[in-house]
Amino acid sequence: MNAPIPSAPRGSALRVEGLGLQIGGATILKDIDLDVAAGSLVGVIGPNGAGKTTLFNVVSGLVKPTSGRVVLDDRDITTASVPARARAGLGRTFQTSSLFPKLTVLENVRLAAQVSIGGDYSLFRFPRGGDAATRVALEKLEAVGLGHKSDALAGDISHGDKRKLEIAVLLATEASLVLLDEPMAGVASGDVAGLVENIRAMQREKGCTVLMVEHHIDVLMGLVDKVAVMYFGTIIAFDTPQNVMANPLVQSAYLGTAA
Template sequence: MTTNGTPALAIRDVGMQIGGARILENIDLEVAAGEMVGVIGPNGAGKTTLFNLVSGLLRPTEGSISMNGVDITRMPVDRRARSGLGRTFQTSSLFPGLSVLENVRLAAQAKRGGSLSLFRFPRSADAATTTARGCLEQVGLQDRAGAAAGGLSHGDKRKVEIAMILATDPELILLDEPMAGVGSGDVPGLVETIRRIHLESGRTIMMVEHHMDVVLGLAERVAVMHHGTLLAVDEPETIMADPEVQAAYLGTTGKAA
């Protein structure tokens, strides 16, 4: 966690151009340590592009990005991960043929600097396995540790992915549409898992999500993107009462996904 008021994440005047087209412009956002911020906006508003910039998959053409006071604007993806940044994606990133425990154990093993070999049989009490079991308990899947990951419901797969991120001990977690593909019956349980992790661990979380009820129920502040710009940042009730925000959701889409 950060101290002395240093933000966990500081995005300063960030812009992004691809092939001459301006995708993002003048994005300026701070996220405090331990805060949960939801990022919303119409399709094409630039939400995924913003996450790609923060996680290092893309580099901005203007501005800077800092984490815990350290400039990460041009830092490689792997170094950001080692510095405490974890991210989930819209599509599943599990090894479906491996057990739930093995998936999480691989993430814990990588964090500890070990081999990612799928053929290395772990001891039941080694450090990575112990960490993995603890992370599964945090997401409520300790009883499914031996199940094949590919046979889980979409909601439980998302929980495994969150457990994998927790196994890397991140300070900042980016959740990219965690409810994507999740059946309506699994949404409440996944929401409560995210809420519990946030409250109990105090980790900083940014979440892109299209389910407005999920964002409004979880986030302490909401950042609204539209046409590649940051339209508004405020508490959920204030955001939903903002005429500009309402117009953005009823208007046309922007330029980037």
């Protein structure tokens, strides 16, 4: 059994200190330092292969770092399991959907609400209609505009609606730090504005901190407070969107223009 993560006074939402990852002699992440303020919305950008998803994998516990540490809300979670991190308040979406496709839209969110209220993910212990978990699930589905699709199978709805459903699932949890890995990927252009508003609403409603990897730079820059730029496994800039776009190093390394 994993030991519980000890509580500590609240500080930054997330601190990554001297983080490094080597696999088979190759350096994947190197000397990453990142301090994310509680309640902020931070974008993570960089060329393909820069290490963005790998960084998320390390923070969420899917991959153990070679060096450095990860601190969530002033709790060292570097060696904590994925479930322990979730209990400590970390939630995540992935580039590909992690929903239960054979369950209904409502059942997907109701499971998350069930766990948050104090149950578990057992499919044999669904709460009955009208109870607290169901009420929470219906409320979150309405918040993302999917209330009318509660009875549809998750596997049958559009890609854009799947992304909205993932946000509804996060809303039903107690996550204080949310990692969104390319939430706009594959989403039809007409659905982007609604999804952006869902992300803003999630941050406002939960007061949570959001880290977001996204290739739609124009969308990202209008949404986030700060931007971390990754290049060859390290962070070369962390600043406001305006300052990042004006940074000569970023222009040279990421945007491909002369410094």
